[in-house]
Amino acid sequence: MTSPDKCRRKLVVVGNGMAAGRMLEELFARAPGAHDVTIFGAEPRVNYDRIMLSPVLAGEKTYEDIVIHGDAWYAENGIDLRRGERVVAVDREARTVTSSAGTVAPYDELVLATGSDPFVIPVPGASLPGVVTFRDLDDVEKMLEAANKGGSAVVIGGGLLGLEAAAGLALKGMKVTVVHLMPTLMERQLDLSAAYLLRRAIEKRGITVETGANTVAIFGAGKVEAIKLEDGRTLPADLVVMAVGIRPNAALAKAAGLEVRRGIVVDDHLATSDPSIYSVGECVEHRGACYGLVAPLYEMAKVLAARLAGEEVAGYAGSITSTKLKVTGVDLFSAGDFSEGDETDEVVLRDPSRGIYKRVILRDGHIVGAVLYGDVADGSWYFDLIKKHADVSEMRETLIYGQAFQGGGAALDPISAVAALSDDAEICGCNGVSKGTIVGAIKAKGLTTLDEVRAVTKASASCGQCTGKVEAVLAATLGAAYSGSSRKPMCKCTDLTHEEVRGFIASKELKSFPAILQELGWKTSCGCPTCRPALNYYLIAAWPGEYRDDLQSRFVNERLHANIQKDGTFSVVPRMWGGLTTPAELRAIADIAEKYQVPLVKMTGGQRVDLIGIPKASLPNVWAELLAAGMVSGQAYAKGLRTVKTCVGKSWCRFGTQDSMGLGVKLEKLMCGSWTPAKVKLAVSGCPRNCSEATVKDIGVICVDSGYDIHIAGAAGLHVRATDLLGHVDTEEEALEVCAAVLQAYREQAVYLDRLYKWSEKVGLDAVRAQIIDDLANRKALYQRFLVSQRAVRKDPWAERVAGRELHEFMPLAKLDIIPAPVEA
Amino acid sequence: MEHKREYWFDLGLLTAIPVRGARTVQVPRRDIAVFRTANNEVFALENKCPHKGGPLSEGIVHGRKVACPLHNWVIDLESGHATGADHGCARSFPVKIENGRVFIDMGVAAAA
Numbered sequence: 044m045t046s047p048d049k050c051r052r053k054l055v056v057v058g059n060g061m062a063a064g065r066m067l068e069e070l071f072a073r074a075p076g077a078h079d080v081t082i083f084g085a086e087p088r089v090n091y092d093r094i095m096l097s098p099v100l101a102g103e104k105t106y107e108d109i110v111i112h113g114d115a116w117y118a119e120n121g122i123d124l125r126r127g128e129r130v131v132a133v134d135r136e137a138r139t140v141t142s143s144a145g146t147v148a149p150y151d152e153l154v155l156a157t158g159s160d161p162f163v164i165p166v167p168g169a170s171l172p173g174v175v176t177f178r179d180l181d182d183v184e185k186m187l188e189a190a191n192k193g194g195s196a197v198v199i200g201g202g203l204l205g206l207e208a209a210a211g212l213a214l215k216g217m218k219v220t221v222v223h224l225m226p227t228l229m230e231r232q233l234d235l236s237a238a239y240l241l242r243r244a245i246e247k248r249g250i251t252v253e254t255g256a257n258t259v260a261i262f263g264a265g266k267v268e269a270i271k272l273e274d275g276r277t278l279p280a281d282l283v284v285m286a287v288g289i290r291p292n293a294a295l296a297k298a299a300g301l302e303v304r305r306g307i308v309v310d311d312h313l314a315t316s317d318p319s320i321y322s323v324g325e326c327v328e329h330r331g332a333c334y335g336l337v338a339p340l341y342e343m344a345k346v347l348a349a350r351l352a353g354e355e356v357a358g359y360a361g362s363i364t365s366t367k368l369k370v371t372g373v374d375l376f377s378a379g380d381f382s383e384g385d386e387t388d389e390v391v392l393r394d395p396s397r398g399i400y401k402r403v404i405l406r407d408g409h410i411v412g413a414v415l416y417g418d419v420a421d422g423s424w425y426f427d428l429i430k431k432h433a434d435v436s437e438m439r440e441t442l443i444y445g446q447a448f449q450g451g452g453a454a455l456d457p458i459s460a461v462a463a464l465s466d467d468a469e470i471c472g473c474n475g476v477s478k479g480t481i482v483g484a485i486k487a488k489g490l491t492t493l494d495e496v497r498a499v500t501k502a503s504a505s506c507g508q509c510t511g512k513v514e515a516v517l518a519a520t521l522g523a524a525y526s527g528s529s530r531k532p533m534c535k536c537t538d539l540t541h542e543e544v545r546g547f548i549a550s551k552e553l554k555s556f557p558a559i560l561q562e563l564g565w566k567t568s569c570g571c572p573t574c575r576p577a578l579n580y581y582l583i584a585a586w587p588g589e590y591r592d593d594l595q596s597r598f599v600n601e602r603l604h605a606n607i608q609k610d611g612t613f614s615v616v617p618r619m620w621g622g623l624t625t626p627a628e629l630r631a632i633a634d635i636a637e638k639y640q641v642p643l644v645k646m647t648g649g650q651r652v653d654l655i656g657i658p659k660a661s662l663p664n665v666w667a668e669l670l671a672a673g674m675v676s677g678q679a680y681a682k683g684l685r686t687v688k689t690c691v692g693k694s695w696c697r698f699g700t701q702d703s704m705g706l707g708v709k710l711e712k713l714m715c716g717s718w719t720p721a722k723v724k725l726a727v728s729g730c731p732r733n734c735s736e737a738t739v740k741d742i743g744v745i746c747v748d749s750g751y752d753i754h755i756a757g758a759a760g761l762h763v764r765a766t767d768l769l770g771h772v773d774t775e776e777e778a779l780e781v782c783a784a785v786l787q788a789y790r791e792q793a794v795y796l797d798r799l800y801k802w803s804e805k806v807g808l809d810a811v812r813a814q815i816i817d818d819l820a821n822r823k824a825l826y827q828r829f830l831v832s833q834r835a836v837r838k839d840p841w842a843e844r845v846a847g848r849e850l851h852e853f854m855p856l857a858k859l860d861i862i863p864a865p866v867e868a
Numbered sequence: 869m870e871h872k873r874e875y876w877f878d879l880g881l882l883t884a885i886p887v888r889g890a891r892t893v894q895v896p897r898r899d900i901a902v903f904r905t906a907n908n909e910v911f912a913l914e915n916k917c918p919h920k921g922g923p924l925s926e927g928i929v930h931g932r933k934v935a936c937p938l939h940n941w942v943i944d945l946e947s948g949h950a951t952g953a954d955h956g957c958a959r960s961f962p963v964k965i966e967n968g969r970v971f972i973d974m975g976v977a978a979a980a
């Protein structure tokens with residue numbers, strides 16, 4: 044040990060963690076022997092690699108493996124290490140610090156490297172024994188002790204630390220649940236697709252994941268026994284790990300009167316508001332940012348060491364950070380800005396069969412962010428390009444294939460690229476089909492279409508993601524003879540058609556946006572305005588009651604339950620069941636129209652009244668008054684059931700054969716609220732004179748003496764088309780059942796935005812008839828499925844809004860009548 | 869000499885604006901649409917489509933763009949410019965998020 048020297052400057056360091064250790068290493072390398080160093084460390088041990096606590100918990104490493112500086116290092120460098128001594132005060136006048144053990148140490152320069160404190164959510168029971176944080180070796184020892192007894196653990200927090208703790212505890216045999224407040228895991232580091240894959244991987248380890256779950260209390264007599272969630276559920280827990288975030292540990296600095304905001308404020312040379320006190324590590328706030336990863340701290344440490352060594356250096360300018368998760372078998376990487384974009388500013392590559400997702404985000408020819416899951420080999424390459432702000436416009440086409448792919452010459456068009464592949468190259472990963480197998484089948488069996496190739500070889504029959512490649516093989520093999528396909532991909536995000544996507548949603552039980560996008564290999568990270576509304580509809584139709592409607596994927600009319608007009612006002616159309624009304628309803632409508640000074644009241648072509656020109660902010664009030672008078676939304680805005688027009692029918696008309704008004708009302712009550720691929724209009728006429736124009740409706744019923752003729756597939760808009768007669772039924776019950784079965788078949792089979800006649804023309808009238816008229820069991824099954832899906836939409840959308848559902852959205856965020864005087868700055 | 873004029877006005881919590889949606893701010897001379905993207909960025913544009921004045925606040929937000937609800941022009945939220953084949957520009961205003969709250973520069977928004 045070197046002896047204290049009067050000429051050497053006295054350097055006191057508070058905190059013996061990773062930042063302090065690295066800073067001193069850098070300092071000793073630059074100015075050996077220039078300082079007398081005293082370190083106070085609140086932990087009773089030498090400096091160790093905190094990052095590696097996760098592998099210690101998982102049993103993959105021991106404490107000895109993760110020590111950074113052993114006793115010898117302190118001795119060699121003449122450091123006076125005060126382990127287990129917490130600094131409790133700084134006297135800036137006297138330039139001394141005082142420790143919990145009463146040591147008073149004078150300093151010329153003081154470095155605060157106090158790190159962060161784990162945040163403990165202030166719920167009742169948070170201080171019970173058995174509730175631990177995840178920050179230092181003591182915490183790990185407590186967790187290991189609990190894990191040895193087995194039982195269940197709840198980890199609060201689904202970020203980096205929480206997931207590493209959960210994985211470690213699960214490996215130790217505990218039954219683990221992760222409770223996370225946000226809807227997706229690691230939401231600050233991952234986009235939705237990567238978070239979806241991560242969740243799947245975590246669940247595969249037997250860990251239960253509860254997202255959108257808020258912990259409100261922790262229970263136990265003498266030690267923790269359970270936690271309680273906001274939704275009322277309790278989860279048993281022998282151990283609770285709080286991993287909900289960290290807070291810069293700035294208390295000492297604050298008490299000493301230094302400038303502190305979120306952290307200890309430092310300048311680019313890590314000086315605090317007192318020029319002889321510096322700070323480094325997680326405890327600092329630099330240019331408004333606080334960091335929770337080591338890379339930025341190491342950059343700071345270098346700058347501070349140079350400064351203390353008396354060198355002139357460029358200051359610290361802040362860091363871009365990247366994230367990795369240390370859970371064995373889970374490979375993920377993210378860096379920079381990965382905000383949602385569209386196809387013009389991102390490149391996406393997915394391999395559903397191998398669980399790979401890669402996304403690189405570009406702005407103005409530069410990479411600004413990257414998210415990788417499953418294959419992270421190129422993470423550091425992308426990170427480097429981000430930090431260097433390199434221009435990558437030249438390699439955009441091949442960027443996503445990684446560094447190894449660069450410099451491989453010009454990118455080939457897909458057909459030449461496939462033609463250049465060897466015969467044993469794999470085309471379909473799911474079913475292991477090689478190019479040779481496909482080419483062989485095409486030649487041997489004379490296949491000419493994608494569907495034939497699929498049927499014979501199974502290529503692209505599982506996730507469909509290689510559809511484009513299989514088509515390219517067809518084109519390369521058949522040359523000019525390949526007519527191309529009549530297949531129309533859904534949008535530029537995928538090669539799959541609407542029908543194929545619908546098929547996969549059902550067969551692979553895809554129940555969310557991220558599940559569809561990943562498992563079907565979407566080429567964008569979050570879809571586009573074309574596919575989002577369609578997928579939203581397909582999910583609603585496939586999983587009634589289970590899937591939650593995504594309002595932001597809907598056009599304004601469906602989002603606000605009213606039709607937007609050219610001046611930005613809205614129209615309001617209440618239901619008049621079957622076109623029937625009463626004096627009381629008309630009076631209420633008249634009163635409302637006067638009260639709200641509705642500019643135009645009009646009879647629609649659908650046998651009801653339209654109140655036109657209502658400002659957005661008045662909608663909830665107008666609805667409330669209509670509801671009070673017993674009226675509900677007429678869904679004149681919806682891709683759903685619009686109107687059921689009726690004529691007078693048997694109850695009054697001299698020609699009427701059946702109760703057309705009654706049946707119309709029953710049909711409207713049965714079907715209202717239903718979401719459909721495009722709008723749906725019905726009509727019921729009391730006799731073949733057809734006064735309600737039933738033969739130009741999506742479904743039209745014409746009453747005859749012997750019962751009901753059911754017509755389908757009419758239209759009278761952009762395209763005028765008379766209906767086709769589907770069949771005849773004898774009773775009103777059967778008429779209702781057949782109409783609902785037709786509607787359900789259309790809901791389940793049609794392409795989004797196709798009117799009913801388009802669907803019927805695509806599948807063929809005979810096929811519709813076979814499903815519904817000839818196959819009675821199938822008709823009944825369709826009818827039952829329709830009833831089930833209707834259960835999920837029973838609530839009137841106006842009533843829900845008036846009752847307060849996101850009511851604020853109808854109000855401006857702020858309204859300013861006076862212009863505030865600008866302040867001169 | 870030109871002075872830099874800033875007047876940051878607190879519009880309230882970011883969470884009051886729906887994700888992939890917008891709310892409006894009414895100032896004497898115009899309505900301003902304040903958008904929130906899927907990744908919690910905010911942008912402010914005059915609530916008037918350069919095509920025929922459609923209320924952009926009611927459009928579908930995707931990435932950093934919004935599709936006008938009237939005839940589907942796609943407007944860039946950052947610059948206010950129409951994208952693709954269409955030409956025109958909605959005026960944009962400075963906004964920022966601090967501590968989860970949204971601020972708009974009223975010096976710019978209310979003047980001119």
Ligand code: SRM
Nearest residue numbers: 606614646647648649650651679724758759760761762798
């Ligand atoms: C209000 C109404 C006109 C009227 O004053 O009578 C009307 C108004 C609109 N129709 Fe209609 N249609 C109205 C009856 C019809 C009818 C007649 C009928 O239903 O018996 C038809 C022809 C029948 C048919 O649909 O086959 C009709 C065929 C269309 C079409 C063409 C649809 C097609 O697939 O060919 C459109 C365009 C579209 O939907 O894309 C359309 C679209 C529209 C829109 C929604 C345009 C729009 O997107 O803004 C108009 C909304 C104005 C508003 O704010 O209310 N409207 N529209 C009628 C409302 C009926 C109701 O009570 O709900």
Ligand SMILES: Cc1cc2nc3c(=O)[nH]c(=O)nc-3n(C[C@H](O)[C@H](O)[C@H](O)COP(=O)(O)OP(=O)(O)OC[C@H]3O[C@@H](n4cnc5c(N)ncnc54)[C@H](O)[C@@H]3O)c2cc1C
Nearest residue numbers: 058060061062085093094129130157158324325335336337
């Ligand atoms: C389980 C876990 C996994 C992690 N994984 C990663 C990862 O994969 N990648 C990554 O980049 N980062 C990771 N981190 C974060 C990383 O460990 C921290 O960023 C880093 O340790 C911070 O260094 P520091 O020196 O600022 O603080 P610390 O390392 O926390 O050191 C501060 C020290 O100061 C002591 N102290 C505080 N106040 C006083 C006082 N008044 N007197 C005396 N001593 C005091 C504390 O006891 C502590 O020992 C992980 C952290 C944890 C807990």
Ligand code: SF4
Nearest residue numbers: 608609647648760761
């Ligand atoms: S026909 Fe329908 S869509 Fe056309 S102007 Fe009239 S109401 Fe509007």
Ligand code: FES
Nearest residue numbers: 917919920922936
């Ligand atoms: S007014 Fe916006 S697209 Fe026409």
